[in-house]
Amino acid sequence: MSCGGQGVFAALFTAARLQGIFSDRARLQAMLDVEAALARAEARVGVIPVGAVAPIVESCRVDLFDIPALAEAAALAGNPAIPLVQALTARVAERDGGAMRFVHWGATSQDIMDSGLVLQLHATLDLIEGDLSGLSVLLADLAQRHKATVIAGRTWMQQAMPTTFGVKVAGWLSANERHRQRLAELRPRLLVLQFGGAVGTLASLGASGMAVAAALADDLGLALPDLPWHTERDRLAELASVFGLIVGSLGKIARDISLLMQTEIGELFEPAAPGRGGSSAMPHKRNPVGSAYVLATAIRVPGLVSTMLAAMVQEQERGLGSWHAEWETLPEICLLTGGAIEQVTTMIAGLEVDVGKMRANLDVTRGLIFSAAVAMALAPFLGARPAHILVEDASHRAIAERRHLKDILSGDASVRAHLSEADLAKLFDPANASGQAEALVDRVLAARQEKT
Amino acid sequence: MSCGGQGVFAALFTAARLQGIFSDRARLQAMLDVEAALARAEARVGVIPVGAVAPIVESCRVDLFDIPALAEAAALAGNPAIPLVQALTARVAERDGGAMRFVHWGATSQDIMDSGLVLQLHATLDLIEGDLSGLSVLLADLAQRHKATVIAGRTWMQQAMPTTFGVKVAGWLSANERHRQRLAELRPRLLVLQFGGAVGTLASLGASGMAVAAALADDLGLALPDLPWHTERDRLAELASVFGLIVGSLGKIARDISLLMQTEIGELFEPAAPGRGGSSAMPHKRNPVGSAYVLATAIRVPGLVSTMLAAMVQEQERGLGSWHAEWETLPEICLLTGGAIEQVTTMIAGLEVDVGKMRANLDVTRGLIFSAAVAMALAPFLGARPAHILVEDASHRAIAERRHLKDILSGDASVRAHLSEADLAKLFDPANASGQAEALVDRVLAARQEKT
Amino acid sequence: MSCGGQGVFAALFTAARLQGIFSDRARLQAMLDVEAALARAEARVGVIPVGAVAPIVESCRVDLFDIPALAEAAALAGNPAIPLVQALTARVAERDGGAMRFVHWGATSQDIMDSGLVLQLHATLDLIEGDLSGLSVLLADLAQRHKATVIAGRTWMQQAMPTTFGVKVAGWLSANERHRQRLAELRPRLLVLQFGGAVGTLASLGASGMAVAAALADDLGLALPDLPWHTERDRLAELASVFGLIVGSLGKIARDISLLMQTEIGELFEPAAPGRGGSSAMPHKRNPVGSAYVLATAIRVPGLVSTMLAAMVQEQERGLGSWHAEWETLPEICLLTGGAIEQVTTMIAGLEVDVGKMRANLDVTRGLIFSAAVAMALAPFLGARPAHILVEDASHRAIAERRHLKDILSGDASVRAHLSEADLAKLFDPANASGQAEALVDRVLAARQEKT
């Protein structure tokens, strides 16, 4: 998705703001920003004359370049930095024949491409961290509001026992908070300069190599790593993996919402808007469009992350193909991740919750959803396993005879020996059935408060 | 890569001719082609009035549409067909208020999108089959010319025994021929109409459904499948997998070439051209640029194929997210595959073969490369395993003492008991060492001849 | 899963019969079968003495070997064939000191391992083809029986329009038939001998190389390929991909069944059996256990297929790591595929279909599921798009006012201008709503009949 995701299909999946970071223009500008910073840093250290800086810096504007011509030359050269440096040299020469000599001084293509990429990732990280933080606020609010809203807990896609909708949301929130922590931890590893010259030894800069590297890092607002990392790509693959984790958690949210939005369940609805989620054939349709995008992303990103991991096996001092495999893959992961966060944020912000339908659906099983509670109540008398078997048998009878489980049980002498009608009524009351749900939501919200 | 791969980075990987098939314009035009064909087919069958055809068909030109506006509406609607049908209806209305009523008659979005996609894949298949056929011609010629060119066979990236360069190329050719057969086999499965209406029952067309479907398939030059396949995606995933196989074989060629082009080996060279494979830091560099692209593609495509396979689990009558996951993935696979074929074709067409260096490198091991031949010659006398051990020991001595294996062996009484000096000389002559190499090349070339 | 999948977790996923093919014992026996056949073939061609055959063949029984010791030696050697040949030589020596000399004559490790693998894949293919054929019989019967059983067609996981359960099953069947065709097509490509000696030139066998290869292929019941394929792995990766396609289609079946088995939908049920699908906490649970295994397999296999594709980039005449990457991956794909087929077969064979619930669920939307039919009926009068908009608005009113769509429409003058009450009644009758469903089922069944 080298074109920054403009396009009829890409627009479905990607966040417009991220497209701005990864467009061709932005990518070339990021490389030019590095060339400009290099000139400034080298002048500061005394490696190139101060007079060369202005002509170089002024030429480092993407508007001055012919992007399609660069693309064509890049295909031949093997990377876009080579023709860009040539074109930049020509631009500088137009301004100052002397300054031209100091363009790209002591750098190699990959220095420029990687440091430019890190600048783009810096912007990406800022944006995504902000978005995840905003999503956490929405989720915390939703969890708080529905702390006690009873809903059927479903396991194996079957009604299991009651829980609350707040606990479900608290689970989403808890994962989101861990992702924020992961991004905070990887940030200092990721946002580092790439600068080593041809084979990573800074050989072309003589004794000034380290000083130039330090000044360049400083100029770009990046940290100086212990050594150049041309073929040690764990930093980039780590970002890809953590974005993969984020997308996985968002996919889980979308799966949950789309399951609960099914016609026969109808407990949640994605926000409605004119033109959103219609059908060209069926006038009544209100499709879970946001969920579809997010689920699609959750299907796509794992394969892209595996590409980034596979591409880590980079040869010697510059990878052959392995490096190139990253060029479109990592931006695509960033764009898709940003898009999925945006979709989920929209969904959560406007989510319609049908509390009544949640309550009503608890009655669908004629009491079976309370079976575990009854078994647990009988366990002290009969033992966990025998109680389980007794209630299992009663459940099978309830299904076969289409009767309510409570009726079956209340006619069973071995049950009534231990549980009164009132006991049974209490066990079948949803209000008592969701255990520590509220306490758990509180724990998640409190943990979040502590951090902020 | 919805934008058809225009862009600085995409241009490195993709074939320009394929970009033309998968650009936004082309994708929308393919959908419009289906809408036009649908009007013609329905008029033929008598479902819509003949007078409605011309206004609809004339409106089905992508130039009449505002692509960015469609992209924006598509993001909201959940697919591009919905806003496209709306816009098309408006275009037709401008021409003929009556005809407007018969736009998209009885179809669902996915009918239009999938059938449009199949038209694009038809063009892709034609192009790729032609390219693979051309590549086979080049490979057959190269294998023929180097049938007897001795080269070190290398296993585990170590010199093993001599073979010929022709055998190596015959192996590449053999795989390429199998891929052509695979494409021929999948073609009739893949190039079929998608047309079923909302849930695949053709319900909106009453009794005429099957007749319309048949006429539409006929108009589009596609076969009529047994039934609509909205959520049975094996056809598309099969194309993706076979392209994955092709890319794997191309990656093997690129790996071989790049290994043989290493500075210390220097047996093969990618074709040279001004601006091709240079370095921004090292003036002497001649990089294997073509190999880099192909190897990058071979790293990227497996993850994309896994996405297509994972996306096959499509829900009920229309997938939620699973369908959407295909939209950018399959075109990206097509573009990358086409690009890799083009790169390998260029490499093979201009490949420089240094026959002298191939011969010279056989001497690097001081005779060790002939060890298996000697062991085999001793085996009838000593047994396969004892002969192996004897030569293994001699090899270790040759390495340790930096002497030629022949000298070691010729001073070994247990060898000389069975092999004369002349026998040894013959065993260490590369001319005798490549076994059935020529016969094998002939077999591959003959098998190819038979087919054509 | 080198151990053939014995184990508490593996047993959940794999078919016992396939475990027998891929156990350590079976894998070593397959290699020994190749060594035995090699001796027979070489004696037939006159390369080794006839007297050597019996001692070698008699020693080629896995019972005679110490498997754990082989495993340990294999780890050091880099492959299991090397220690196996050593141990086999020792076994033969115990019988006949002379015959010992002719063990493994002219072969390389990979010849033995790959040809042994092809023997295992031969057995796998026989078994899987049989299973898929059996599954087709079950699916055809189910489609036939439910040709006219009305069910809600669901798109985007929302009720869309009625279809029949038979059409859904016919879709599953149609994919299954295509998979059978794919396996038939790849069979002649896959079931070929691997035999080329160290670098694939048959050099160690002098002029007899081709004759031995032909005789060996004949002995093993395999075809003779055009040339050895030590590093051209498309045959194996093709099998992996087609198994990937099969698993994708099975995953779709499992997804459909599990969605229709949800508590609130209850249209289908996996077969019940004592101990099947229970819960340790909830006595009433009847979990879709079969679906869970199949869906898990559909999540796992795509990544494994991508590994097989990535591993195709094999170096020169023997891959370094790339070959090794196949060793556990391909058997794992075979085991998982076989297991998934078995699970789906069990599920289909005992599937419980609640026809009444299917019919009842059509009423959940208060007529919305018939919206497309109404829109289509109005289209000739109003135009497709205006009719769509009219019914869309009516649908939104029906939802908002919790009324039946038919009531809304029958009170709408612009509808009643064109449709009588009787027309509306007909449009809202499920019996008329599933279009060409029966004809489509018949087409699929007929296509199947033709083939058999």
Add this chain to the structure above:
Amino acid sequence: MSCGGQGVFAALFTAARLQGIFSDRARLQAMLDVEAALARAEARVGVIPVGAVAPIVESCRVDLFDIPALAEAAALAGNPAIPLVQALTARVAERDGGAMRFVHWGATSQDIMDSGLVLQLHATLDLIEGDLSGLSVLLADLAQRHKATVIAGRTWMQQAMPTTFGVKVAGWLSANERHRQRLAELRPRLLVLQFGGAVGTLASLGASGMAVAAALADDLGLALPDLPWHTERDRLAELASVFGLIVGSLGKIARDISLLMQTEIGELFEPAAPGRGGSSAMPHKRNPVGSAYVLATAIRVPGLVSTMLAAMVQEQERGLGSWHAEWETLPEICLLTGGAIEQVTTMIAGLEVDVGKMRANLDVTRGLIFSAAVAMALAPFLGARPAHILVEDASHRAIAERRHLKDILSGDASVRAHLSEADLAKLFDPANASGQAEALVDRVLAARQEKT
């Protein structure tokens, strides 16, 4: 690889010590450890009688169970915890009919399976962290020793400029240190209890739920998470990804070593040992066996990580198939990662470095490897780009005329105008050519010192 990787093929890839953690026995014992701890914790909190503890704890020994029978029952039940709890209840009943009642009190299958898994991962993490720490010690020593050992830096698999072997190793070390930091960061997230009962609300334990959870976490040496995480799997997928990163870095080391071990390069050699890396056909072979395993692992693990990411989309309160997809995948990743670390450790510990060959290979290009140094020396006079072009032309002449680059340049007036013969001699002296290599190695070693 549920069987813990015993088997002829698995033994090639996996670390024996890790096999002990993931065998069937160990996996069941880990689950039994959780059941025992649960009894202790519940007695401590007063939920079950103290007298029930001993009979339960004493029954929680894997030796008391019939593993094959459990495997068979697990396949039917859908998970191994259900039959294990049944069998455990029976074992306890044999000891104490009363205690039997309190087995598995208030827990669900997934609580036991996940907490058991976390115990296994705890052991895995301890082991892998120790191994990575040991590997760092070896790498630091190797980098220190070869800080100044000149070697050709190679980019795009072509000689580029000199560097030192120490810098290369420092790059490996630097990545290894980052991986250790990543594991330290994820440890507190990963090593947490799973305990929530059927739907994660602790409902079966009434008011004591949180207290039991806290006591259980304490007993197992795990942290108590904010809430149960039955369907929030980011913790597990994170471990998988970080192991994927580690394997990628190890794959890079193996690629480098195997490239430098090629016959024609011969700068590094994997340690030799009897039976290690031989060939069944070629007596002289010394194959890079360790590299092969590690590279195979680096091909396999990315696909497995993608499975773990894809499996994160888990439905509601218990995943259907998505959970099951983890069961064999995560242990396989752990086993392969541990195996790869062990292989690299062996390789580094015994690595043979041919310093003389490294120096000799610098002469292969007849001075071209110094081209960048010359260009840089000319740049202040001519400008970076013109100097580059001048040396590029001279390089092409040197190749075409098979002459030394220094000779070409020293005959070029435009060079000699700025550089004397002595200047040129200095530029072509490898001793001056590796820039800041030593300083960079020192930085990496110092950074490591600081941490420890």
